[in-house]
Each structure stands twice: as structure tokens, then as C-alpha cells.
Amino acid sequence: MSGRARGRARGRARGAAADAAEPTRRPGDQAPVPTPSQQAQQVQAAAPMGAGRASHRGGTRQEPRPGGVEAAAVTQQMAGLKVGGEGGGERRGPPTQGRHERAQQAYIEPRTKPQTMQSKQGVSGQTTRLMCNYFRLESKPNWALYQYHVSFAPEIDSKRMRLSMVKDHKELLGETHAFDGMVLFSGRKLAQNPTDVYSVRKHDEEKIKITFKLTNELPPDSPTTMHMYNVIFRRILNIIKMKQIGRHYYDPNSAVMVERHGLEIWPGFITSIMQMEQQILLCAEISHKILRIQSVLDVLKEVFQRSRDFHRDCSQKLIGQIVITRYNNKTYRIDDIAWEKHPSDTFPMRNGEAISFVEYYNTHYSAQISDAAQQPMLVSNPKKKDIRRGQDEPILLVPELCFLTGLSDEVRADFNVMKDLAVHTRVTPDARVRSLNAFIQRITGNEEVSAELKGWGLRFSKDLVMFDGRTLPPEQIIQKDRNGQSLVKFGYRPFKAEWPGEMRDKQLLNCIPMENWVLIVTERDSQNAQQFCQTLTRVAPPMGMRIGRPNVVMIPDGRATTYVRAIEQNMNAQVQLVCCIVPSNKKDCYDAIKKLCCISRPVPSQVIVSRTLSKPKTIMSVATKIAIQLNCKLGGEVWGVDMPLKGLMVVGIDCYHDSGSKGRSVGGVIASMNQSLTQYYSRCTFQHNHGELMNQLKVCMTGALKEFHRRNNALPVRIVIYRDGVGDGQLPAVVEHEIPQLLECFRDVGSDYQPKVAVVVVKKRINSRFFADAGRGQLSNPPPGTVIDSTVTKPEWYDFFLVSQSVNQGTVTPTHYNVIWDTMGLDPDKMQRLTYKLTHLYYNWPGTIRVPAPCQYAHKLAFLVGQSLHEDPSLELADKLFFL
DSSP: OOHHHHHHHHHHHHGGGOOTTSOOOOTTOOOOOOOOOTTOOEEEOOOOSOSSOOOOSOOOTTOOOOHHHHHHHHHHHHHHHHHSOOOOOBOSSOOOHHHHHHHTEEEOOOOOSOTTOSOOOOOOSEEEEEEEEEEEEEEOTTOOEEEEEEEEESOOOBHHHHHHHHHTTHHHHOSOEEEOSSEEEESSOOSSSSEEEEEEOTTTOOEEEEEEEEEEEEOTTSHHHHHHHHHHHHHHHHHTTOEEETTEEEOGGGOEEEGGGTEEEEEEEEEEEEEOSSSEEEEEEEEEEEEEEEEHHHHHHHHHHHOSSHHHHHHHHHTTOEEEETTTTEEEEOOEEETTOOTTOEEEOTTSOEEEHHHHHHHHHOOOOSOOSSSOEEEEOOOHHHHHTTOOSOEEEOGGGEEEESOOHHHHTOHHHHHHHHHHHSOOHHHHHHHHHHHHHHHHTOHHHHHHHHHHTEEEEEEEEEEEEEEOOOOOEEEEOTTSSSEEEEOOOTTTOBOTTTTTTSBOSBOOOBOSEEEEEEGGGHHHHHHHHHHHHHHTGGGTOOBOOOEEEEESOOOHHHHHHHHHHHOOTTOOEEEEEESSOOHHHHHHHHHIIIIISOOOEEEEEGGGGOOTTTHHHHHHHHHHHHHHHTTOBOOEEOOOOSSEEEEEEEEEEOTTSTTOEEEEEEEEOSTTSOOEEEEEEEESSHHHHHHHHHHHHHHHHHHHHHHHSSOOSEEEEEEOSOOGGGHHHIIIIIHHHHHHHHHHHOTTOOOEEEEEEEEOOOOOOEEEEEETTEEEOOOTTEEEOSSSSOTTSOEEEEEOOOOSSSOOOOEEEEEEEEOSOOOHHHHHHHHHHHTTOOTTSSBOOSSOHHHHHHHHHHHHIIIIIOSOOOGGGTTSOTTO
């Protein structure tokens, strides 16, 4: 269902929470009409209940937007599944058929599986028995969901009254049905169509005719039915006393206190019901919500005690943070602090009466505010979806009632905090399966849940889904022998997919001599610099690298301007690389060095924090890794794998938000330039919207094709594009707009140039988890190279999961690949093998990674530009991995 249609449904559900305490709503506030994509497939689907969070539709600047009203709306929305809902706000004007039909539009994701494809399953590798975090949803034979349009004669404007009148006919409709004031869903088919019943309007004793007309009989796999399954399941989560925070549900009764660090962990689950290959499955993934025990008011007091500029320091610490209001478990983003506003201030309610924030929260939530006159108010600006619904005024929150969520950068940098949290959040496969089994037992063992599911004719299986996957054979890594005379191939341990030890007595594939380089260091760190240079000259020759003595430049301090001045004074045309040893990891110093070396005076650069070089036990390992990075930044190659496809170019695309410009994103584009896919050409794009991205992608691809032709005297015959950074809602835009633009780019290169192209969307943020049998009744992570291309993939997609790396703690996260365009003609097995090969070629780590190396390189480029440069890097560096 489209986001706007869901917004309309949520608006109808929110009407149930309207009361005298709700601030005034302006006339005409309603969600705009959705505009579906021209090429998208559409189906008719009603939206009786909201699928996401509820929120208000209006308000005034002084409105606290207290979320207890919204929480009540959510609760009543879910309760409405059983009895049709109770209460409701006044609807402005009679229902219109046009609006009703528009609200029933649901969006179908693009089909990416070719009609001619018989099977998307590969064949190579060893069969591996797997278990996954899915449960089957079972229904009665010939089960269907019945959709009725409900009309009243004479017309009833009040939604509350319509809900109440339908509730009077539970014997006819059954206990389990969903009614939003206009559309009714039920698992029971009425004997007559249409069916007429009568109710009496209480205030004037007028007899009202209610007509139920069957408009649709929906099969179990229809999009509308899928939506209703998820709505029903959210009702079930409320029954078992789980609390909704954001989109997901958590169990506050099972909260774990980490008092040492002032944190609280709420365990919960991310759930969704979807149509998979042959059956409808419930996916349940463990989630954790980390909350601070301190209120925002406590944070303000701490800052006040140690700050010289209180307002500035508070703004830096709080603006951009996410807070939760525990009286309704809603989250908000802090966009500003209203220093002139206080809880003792008043705001107008719906009936026009003024009420203070203190009195409001005390009356409606029994929440006591101790500091009413001094603490400022937090400001949360409405989101775009709120503005579309008419909520265009800021939301004011009381700091004393708000608690920060998540972890700050300071906390994330604290090893002890992260170690203590990992005990609770990094769950092993065995523990994960136990939690999932306990979760489904909690659901199936609840009598109220059983009655709810029975009324709908549904039930969940008690066992996790099991099926067969495949583990691809390990790849052979290619380097040079210790003499650098010939190529050698070696393997690695299949269950680790790492080879740091195996490559020690071998040389790198292609080494660039580094004879002229500058080392800039403070006088305080001169000893660390000397030790680093000595170690570098020891580790480099065995790898085949020739590193000369640097031009060491001593500077008096570690200020950014001092480093910039030193680089400019010692730069000339012969300098191959600039290496800076900095006293700390201050961002301003790093950014200044990178801006100068990537834009103004383009030269590969390396920034090293001094303490990294201060430990004698690790200096050899650190120097080895830095030496490999230096070789890559000069255009060298480290290792390779067999790549049988000829004339192949692989492209990686990823996006990152620009920290220096709100609303702007940076796109990194990386393209391979040789047969072994070990040399790359890079470009980046800037965009505020998707259209800009599409236009600049053409420029990047054209540049990459010209560079490929310059190096190889031929254009690539095959091009595989791995597109990362695509959210669930962006897939249609990629299919409908990006691909045509890329194909047009190929035509611009030459009218007769028609390469074979495959575009693969890469998704890392997924909730699917897989477990392998480790023997003796134990479960383990699947070995690297495990492919899942059946059972839990989507029937309309050409997709597969790949577990490409190993982890030492917790449960490994697979990566999901969706081939959305394919004219290459490779069978699924070869596409899977190629993808796995590419996960071996990321030179910052001697092992496999989660995504193909070009995607990770594109991410590193976009991250550097978005965090530090904020401008296009010089094209003089485009043929080097300068961003590693």
C-alpha cells in the first residue's frame, strides 16, 4: 500500500482518540491524494488500519502534541480488529467514492524475475541444511478475506457513531473483523449480498439502514491480505503486552539495566509477514532499544555545571538526538531548544481553553513536572509526512519527560561500554533460536491470541522453517611468489575466509615504488615516526615494495593550519605521497589535510594517529597494513582471484549523506579497469534529489567507459552494476529511471555500442538470519559462501542471499541481492559465483567482506567526500584508491 494511502488510514484510526484535550485542528487538514508511478502496477486494496506510527494532523505552536493521545489511537486501532473500534472523531463531510477508491490504491513492487526464467537457483557447491528466523502462517483450505463496503441510510457523518452501530451487529459479523468507518474486512462471508441490517440512532431514535456490500474476495497472497496479516499481528503483539516504539515492538518488562553506564536495554522483535516462494511466512528478528536512564533535564544540568557557554554546548549536545517520551513510548528528533518557553506556559486546547503544560501532563498522564519555571522546551519539527497531513507547526516537549535513545559518538568510542552492551545485544545462533522459540510459544500459548487467530481462521507453526542452501567452494587467492617471479595460488580455511597468515611469505601482485614521499610529524611524536619508518622499511621488501627514505618535516604543533602550511611548503611535482602523523583523531585536522591533498594539491595521502604507532607489540602488524594501503593509494594491486569472464567491467555505486549540507547526498561510483578487477576508476556525484543522481550517474559512467577504452583499447563487452544504498521504497525509482538513464549513457558512447548489462541491488539492512547445524544439537553461523536462493526468496524477484564473511561474535548477517535488470545471459549460478568472488577483493582486509569490493570502495569514497571534502576530488586521483 502506498505511504499516502496508509496515511489516510492512520488518520481514520486517529480519529478514535479525539477528545476535549486535543488541541484545535484546522479545517481541511487531510492527507493529499497519492500520485502512483506511471509504470507501476496497481491493485485495488483497502487501508482499514494504519501500518505504522500514528500522529496528530494539526496543532498550534504551543501544542505539546502529547503522544498519549496518539498511543490511545494506536491501541484503539488494533482493538478495532476485534470489535470494529470504539470511539472516533467527527468526520468533516460525507464520504465520497473517489476519495475511498484513491485510499484503496496499493503499490506492487516491480517484478525483477524475467518471465522466461525457469529457475533462479544455482547448482554449484555443497548442500547445507539451514534453519531461518521464519515461521509459517497457516490458514484453512479455501481461506479468503472478505472486503465489504459499508453504507448508511440516511448518511451518518460521525465516525464514532458508524463504528458503534456496526459493533451492535457482532452476531452477524463475528467477533473478529476490521472496520474503519467505511470498509469492513472479515474472515466470514455473509449469507446474502448485499446484507441490510438496522440500528437506532440514540439521540433522536431514528432508524438507520446499514448495508454491507461485498466488493472483493481476496486470496491469501493478495497485497491487501498481506497488509491485514501484519495489522492482525500487531494486534497480537499488543495482546501480549509489548510496547510499540517507532515501527517495532519491545518488551519493557524484560528490560536489562546496565547501571554502570546509565543505560537500559529493551529487548524486542522486528516482524513482518510476507509471501515467499511457496508459502506465507512470518519473519521475526531480535531487536534491542537502548535508552538512557538520565532524562534530558539531567543532561542539561550536567552541561550547566561544567559549561562556559551553556546555550551553545546544550545545542551541540542535544540537537539531532532522538528522544523517547515514556508516557507514550513515542520517539522524536530534537531540532531546536526553545529557551524562552517553559512548562509553566499555556497553550490553547480544542475547546479554546488555555492550559499549562504542567497541568496537561498531570491530568492526562499523571506525570509530575518538578521544574516548571526554568527548564526550556525541546522543539521537534514535523516530518514531511506530518506536513502533508497538515501538521506544519513545531512540537514542544518537556525535557524532564524525555529520555535520550541510542548511543552518542562518545559512548560508541568507549570500548568498555560497547563491550558491556555486546553481552546483551550480540546474540549467538543458539541463543537467537531459543529467543525465537520462546517468542512464538508466548504467542501460540496465549488464550486471547488463540481466539483472535481462530476467529480469522489462521495459525502460526511452532517450528522455525528449515530448508537446503548451498555453500560455494572457497576461492583461490592469487599473489606472486616470494621472489616476485611468478604467480602463485593459495587457499584459506573455508570456515574463516581469511588469509593474513597465508600471504606472509608472498609478494603483492603489483607494487609501485615509493621513492619520493613526505612525512609530516610533530616534534612530540618524532620518536614514533622514526620507529614507524624503520618498521616500514623492514616489512615492505618481503611484500615486493620498494620504499625510500621520506622527506621528514617536523612541525611545532598539531593544529590543522600547521599541517596545511607544511604540506604546501614541501609539495612539488615529484612527490608521490604525503603521510601525516597526527597527535589525535580530531576531525578538523583530518578534514583539512584531506581537502588539501584531494582537491587543491592532489596527491595520495595517509593520516595516522600517533597512538596507533606507540605500541611495540603491534607496530609490525600496523606497519604491514599501512604499507599495503600506501601501495593501493599509489595505484598498486595486492591480490586477486580467478575471473573467467572476458571484457567485464564491474561497477559499484553507493550513497552517503553529506554532513556539511543538509538534504544533500554524495554518490560514489567505482568501476573496474582490468581483466582481474583489481584496478579501479572513481568518480562522485552530489544530489539533493533522485533526478540529480540520475543525471550525474551518466557523467560518471561515461567517464568510466572512456577510461576503460583508453587502458584496454576496447569498450567492455559485459557490465555488472552493483547498486548499494537503495531503500525499500526506492526500488521502483531505480528500475524505472536509473536503468533507462544508464542504457542511454551506453548509446551516447556509440550508436552501435550495446554491452550486456546486469544491475544488482545490494541490501545489507535486512532481518533474515540463517543458522547451520554444528552437530551435537548445536547451531552455528553458516560458513562463508553460503547461498540461499529458495524458500525465503520472493517469487516475483530474481534474488538470492549470500553469507560471504565469518564473524567471531553473535550471528552473521547475510546480504540480499536482487538482480533487477539482466541482459548478460549468465545463469543464476554464475551470477552468485561472481558476486562471491568480488567479496574477496577489498584490500583493507585480508578476507571476505559483506558486499562486493566495488560497493565497499564506493562507500569509502562517498564517506570521505560526505564527511570531510564536501567537494569533488581531483580527477588526477581518479585512477587510484586514494580514499582507503
